[in-house]
Amino acid sequence: MKWSELSDNWCPVARTLSIVGDRWTLLILRDCFLGLSRFEQFIESSGMTRHILAERLKRLVEAGILERRKYSDGPKRYDYVLTEKGQELAPALMTLRDWGKKHMPVRRATSADT
Amino acid sequence: MKWSELSDNWCPVARTLSIVGDRWTLLILRDCFLGLSRFEQFIESSGMTRHILAERLKRLVEAGILERRKYSDGPKRYDYVLTEKGQELAPALMTLRDWGKKHMPVRRATSADT
DNA sequence: TTGCGATAGTTCCAAAACGAAACTTAGGAG
């Protein structure tokens, strides 16, 4: 079965994951909750490639989780903000954060992390 | 940046996602919470390929989230059960489920869902 | 004692997704 076919699954967990259950999307949303909204900010913060970021942002906007907003009229520039639907993912991010804090300690960074 | 480099990220959300943030892993865990434990059960329930399932189970065991348990001595058979660490992911699954229930309605269930 | 079914994988290959880096588009500043 393909991942994309999951959006009609009987299980609400599966349906949720069909949007946010890939390798970067939740990290973008984390950044949104941290107050970031611009393309270059997401790139810098998450370390993902522009390629993938652009694709994920498109999907999140289509899904109604982010809104693409013009923030400059001179050189037309756009950024991304959470919709209400998107904001309601906050509890999910928080539970993942709490679990990580408790169960995924940072492994000592290779000695030379000055 | 490669996904695998995320396990040492400063952000606990990112560290969590380095284990459960791919396409299928949380679905396996959902099944565990539903009481499933065997390879063939996961296959049938989630629709993922044996290939991927085997790989994900291995990672979950390494991460201490599932335990591989022998349940038959005749033909040696193994199944997978949540560790304490794994059980503590329950809140995360529940928040994802709740969000899905509210925001991801089933798009018309193929007419013949008797 | 050979063949069959159940269960947990492994292997193979083509297709899709990803990662890195260069390129594009458009206005502003010097």
Next chain:
DNA sequence: CTCCTAAGTTTCGTTTTGGAACTATCGCAA
């Protein structure tokens, strides 16, 4: 003009995924 910023897009080689067949092991029945 030419460079700079910012949001993408394109290209191309590598990795991951999906699908399907194959393997291994034991229990059971003929």
